[in-house]
Amino acid sequence: MTVMSRIPTLDRLPPVETNGQTVGRYLVTSVPVARSRESAGEARARLIGQRFDDASHVFVLAEDGRLIGVVAIRDLLGAPETTPLHDIARNAQAYSVSFDADREVAASVAIRAGLSILAVCDDAEGRFLGAVPARALMTILRDEHLEDLHHMVGILGKSEAAKDALTAAPHRRALYRLPWLLVGMAGSAAATAMMSRFETALSAHIAVAFFIPAIIYLADSVGTQSEVVVVRGLSLTDSALLPLFAGELGTGALLGAMLGCLAFPIVWFFFSSVGLAATVGISLAVASTIATAFGFLMPWLFARLGYDAALGSGPVATVVQDTFSLLTYFVVASFLVF
Structure with missing residues (x-):
């Protein structure tokens, strides 16, 4: 059985936005993914020795690439060997935003839900595209803070x-x-x-x-x-x-x-x-x-x-x-x- 260690295909990935106002700019694609039928032990064994841009969560995907759940690494490490991933996965909807979501809205979603990472999905098909990691969320919050400060001192529009x-x-x-x-x-x-x-x-x-x-x-x-x-x-x-x-x-x-x-x-x-x-x-x-x-x-x-x-x-x-x-x-x- 062949399993995925990274996103299998990126041929339909939309072009990254250049204006920096959507989460597409902060997307990383080298993240751990797995099939829902995998067990915790299988996923752990497969991830050992691999390097990712962010490895804080494992994104559980359906056969067609749709996101169906998210598993925190701490939960994966603490689960018994035979536990199916879908049993310990968290609700995908709470963790995901669309590719063209405004970056400030996405950061607010993460803060309200207490999340350190956000999954990014294709709006049309709900296919998993990548993730916005914690360091990117911190960057977004800093940039938005500076932008709000510029507005308060009258620097309207571009700096x-x-x-x-x-x-x-x-x-x-x-x-x-x-x-x-x-x-x-x-x-x-x-x-x-x-x-x-x-x-x-x-x-x-x-x-x-x-x-x-x-x-x-x-x-x-x-x-x-x-x-x-x-x-x-x-x-x-x-x-x-x-x-x-x-x-x-x-x-x-x-x-x-x-x-x-x-x-x-x-x-x-x-x-x-x-x-x-x-x-x-x-x-x-x-x-x-x-x-x-x-x-x-x-x-x-x-x-x-x-x-x-x-x-x-x-x-x-x-x-x-x-x-x-x-x-x-x-x-x-x-x-x-x-």
């Missing part, structure tokens, strides 16, 4: 666009970035116009102006921290957006409250003004919370709209955060100082 934004000629790089800086300039003009409305009040209470740079800097720093954490963190979790936003907003509010509580006694001690100290403390708490909200939402919003968040969200978020920080400071000061 060549991001590379071009860094390596292109200076005039092209300037053209990429200038529109967003012009948006920032417009926002700065609006902030300047807003400050001019408080010129008289600032002249009468010059000490209020001393803290404008500190309010803007600290709130912007809190927002920038949130932006960086979100860009990095959203690629590592599949949690819903709203709970993540609520958690980050609470963190920003807590940081702002802590900064405000630290600033209050210092300002009161040096300027002997409870109103000014309260203005600085309250403004820090409110502005930090608002900056956190924009730091969280801006990268996500730009990515959803199809813009490059790496170039756009920073300048836009900064000017929006600064404008709202100024507005918050002046509104609070209007009640407590002016």
